[in-house]
Amino acid sequence: MIRTFFITVCSTVLLTATPVLAQNAAVRAITSVQGDLYRFQNNNHFSVFLVTSEGVIASDPIDREAALWLKQEIQARFQQPVKYLVYSHDHRDHISGGEVFDEAVVVSHVGTKEKIIGEQRPTALPDLTYSQTMTIELGGKTVELIHAGRNHSDNSTVLFFPEERAVFAVDFISVDRMPYRTLNDSNIPDWFDSMKMVEALDFDIMLPGHGVVGTKADVTEHRMYLELLYATVLKGVRAGQGLEAMIEQVRFDQYDHFEQYESALPLNIQGMYRMITANRVGN
Numbered sequence: 001m002i003r004t005f006f007i008t009v010c011s012t013v014l015l016t017a018t019p020v021l022a023q024n025a026a027v028r029a030i031t032s033v034q035g036d037l038y039r040f041q042n043n044n045h046f047s048v049f050l051v052t053s054e055g056v057i058a059s060d061p062i063d064r065e066a067a068l069w070l071k072q073e074i075q076a077r078f079q080q081p082v083k084y085l086v087y088s089h090d091h092r093d094h095i096s097g098g099e100v101f102d103e104a105v106v107v108s109h110v111g112t113k114e115k116i117i118g119e120q121r122p123t124a125l126p127d128l129t130y131s132q133t134m135t136i137e138l139g140g141k142t143v144e145l146i147h148a149g150r151n152h153s154d155n156s157t158v159l160f161f162p163e164e165r166a167v168f169a170v171d172f173i174s175v176d177r178m179p180y181r182t183l184n185d186s187n188i189p190d191w192f193d194s195m196k197m198v199e200a201l202d203f204d205i206m207l208p209g210h211g212v213v214g215t216k217a218d219v220t221e222h223r224m225y226l227e228l229l230y231a232t233v234l235k236g237v238r239a240g241q242g243l244e245a246m247i248e249q250v251r252f253d254q255y256d257h258f259e260q261y262e263s264a265l266p267l268n269i270q271g272m273y274r275m276i277t278a279n280r281v282g283n
């Protein structure tokens, strides 16, 4: 049902979706989403950008080679420079290569900048930071940046495109896909509130940093999976169940349509077990 919805909404604009095989065999593509909003693919990573008459508002550069390709493609297709570059969170695999967009104002959550400096991420330092929300207006178009609290990392920025009714959120929301491996750099249970905040936004199109595009219903489904994982592992820990027994016995087969279900499930349980036991005071 979710897929059908997306195809209906976007089938008329998926004109440039054919992936391009670059010299280094990276799969790169620019795909129309809605109006002047586009999705950029670099192998398994995705970001988005909005084209306006006064320049482009772009998001994660992904890495230097990807950013060089994207900058050239945006100039060739739209004859507009990138005026703003917004980082989704501090992780290297999404925001490397920001220095390529040397004409852009680089924007991030204040916590993202701290981590970029602390971890020495290979990218441009943000010129502008915000703490709760920030609005970027350019060429009559609007992007709202929202800090959705602590989830995957503690410095995520959600990009909300109200006119396009779309949301770009990276690594803390997946569509039909398991959370990544052992949930490193995660904040449970704050993560659930963060997803509810996104669910409360008025939008139709969910654009994650990995995998397929979805809808708001996919955000809810992803939250419900994580909540079930948390509740199940917490209950097991409280009952004195060990990690190995849990990995052997726990199944969530109502989510077996999620990509990487079989390979990620034991790792998700392991990560959740580690988090819960690190923070729990038992009797």
Ligand SMILES: [Zn+2]
Pocket (backbone or CB within 6 Å): 089, 091, 152, 153, 170, 171
């Ligand atoms: Zn990440």
